[in-house]
Amino acid sequence: MNYETKIRYDVVGNRNKFLFASLAATLIGILSLFIFQLNLGIDFKAGSNMDVSTTKAVTQQEVNDVLKSVGYESLAPTVGGQNNDRISIRFNDVLDQSESNAVTAALKAKFGEDIDTEVNVVSPDIARELGIKTIWAILIASLGIMLYVMIRFEWRFALAANISILYDSFIVVAVFSIFRFEVDLPFIAAVLTTLGYSINDKIVIFDRIRENLRFASVKNESQLAELVNASIWQTMARNLYTVLTVVIVTVCIFLLGSPSIKMFSLALLVGLISGAYSTIFVASPLWYLFKRNQKQKPKVAAKPTP
Known part of the structure; x- marks a missing residue:
């Protein structure tokens, strides 16, 4: 054929x-x-995700030091944005209000009071x-x-x-x-x-x-x-x-x-x-x-x- x-x-x-x-x-x-x-990821696993916007460039080591100071040593935050001014932190546990405030206060102490934070929480259900x-x-x-x-x-x-x-x-x-x-x-x-x-x-x-x-x-x-x-x-x-x-x-x-x-x-x-x-x-x-x-x-x- x-x-x-x-x-x-x-x-x-x-x-x-x-x-x-x-x-x-x-x-x-x-x-x-x-x-x-x-x-x-957090979409399919219970936990919290914190997105942080700063007014200056930051490094991953600086973020690690801040998290270590409040008892979160094993996290792997992501630093991005055009000027390395955005931070994404994934927590394996669901943060309550006091824990979220403690992390935010530590970040403000390090990077300034004018940072913006947004916390997204996914429950186990x-x-x-x-x-x-x-x-x-x-x-x-x-x-x-x-x-x-x-x-x-x-x-x-x-x-x-x-x-x-x-x-x-x-x-x-x-x-x-x-x-x-x-x-x-x-x-x-x-x-x-x-x-x-x-x-x-x-x-x-x-x-x-x-x-x-x-x-x-x-x-x-x-x-x-x-x-x-x-x-x-x-x-x-x-x-x-x-x-x-x-x-x-x-x-x-x-x-x-x-x-x-x-x-x-x-x-x-x-x-x-x-x-x-x-x-x-x-x-x-x-x-x-x-x-x-x-x-x-x-x-x-x-x-x-x-």
């Missing part, structure tokens, strides 16, 4: 390498979650509720995507797409677990955004596979593999250019953006790369396996003419 494209690499023929590599990455992620768990709602959000988004693909295509496309986008989401979680990056609400937004970009790439290839199926006569496994490979390479440039465009913007945000959105851009970057990989090396081979094992309907014998 002639698909008017050059198959530069046999993705389907080498599917086991990529599927086993993806399975290994998943197992490593599961192991990391069991051993290290997630470095939950709110943290638990946010965690449950986050899980439901990802599950509902995945189910909605699966139903959409089933309506537009068929269940084999939907199953392959859902497995691969859940893999993309899990890879983002696993990377943050392994490297101990903080998980907060922007991280969840990045995971949900990853689902959207990932399914978009997969729809492009699946649509091309469906179009090729309509005009091709597939009689055996080798022809089906050729069809999937041709569909991948026919859409390769479009998928790569789309992902590369978003990756460039995301990298710029990560390098030049404020500290508050760095983890969002990093999570999105990991998800984009994983999504581009899974579209080619996970979703398409999985659909091939599901389609290959499809039971052919027996042909009805023609009735003899009298």
Whole structure:
């Protein structure tokens, strides 16, 4: 069959390498979650976060000394802003009014009376509720995507797409677990955004596979593999250019953006790369396996003419 494209690499023929590599990455992620768990931010873990604005540049060591003087030695405050005049301090415990006033008084004594402080407190109940709602959000988004693909295509496309986008989401979680990056609400937004970009790439290839199926006569496994490979390479440039465009913007945000959105851009970057990989090396081979094992309907014998 002639698909008017050059198959530069046999993705389907080498599917086991990529599927086993993806399975290994998943197992490593599961192991990391069991051993290290997630470095939950204040959004999902009870505690307090104090944001401080000063009128002069400060150093992290100065902030550490202030916190040590009031009994908080193990914290890791973040100093940022254009002139290093903003301080973010995360407390693992919920601060009461007296504790908050003690920290504020110590900061004013060190950096001046004209500083501004804002304290955000997350109770254990709110943290638990946010965690449950986050899980439901990802599950509902995945189910909605699966139903959409089933309506537009068929269940084999939907199953392959859902497995691969859940893999993309899990890879983002696993990377943050392994490297101990903080998980907060922007991280969840990045995971949900990853689902959207990932399914978009997969729809492009699946649509091309469906179009090729309509005009091709597939009689055996080798022809089906050729069809999937041709569909991948026919859409390769479009998928790569789309992902590369978003990756460039995301990298710029990560390098030049404020500290508050760095983890969002990093999570999105990991998800984009994983999504581009899974579209080619996970979703398409999985659909091939599901389609290959499809039971052919027996042909009805023609009735003899009298």
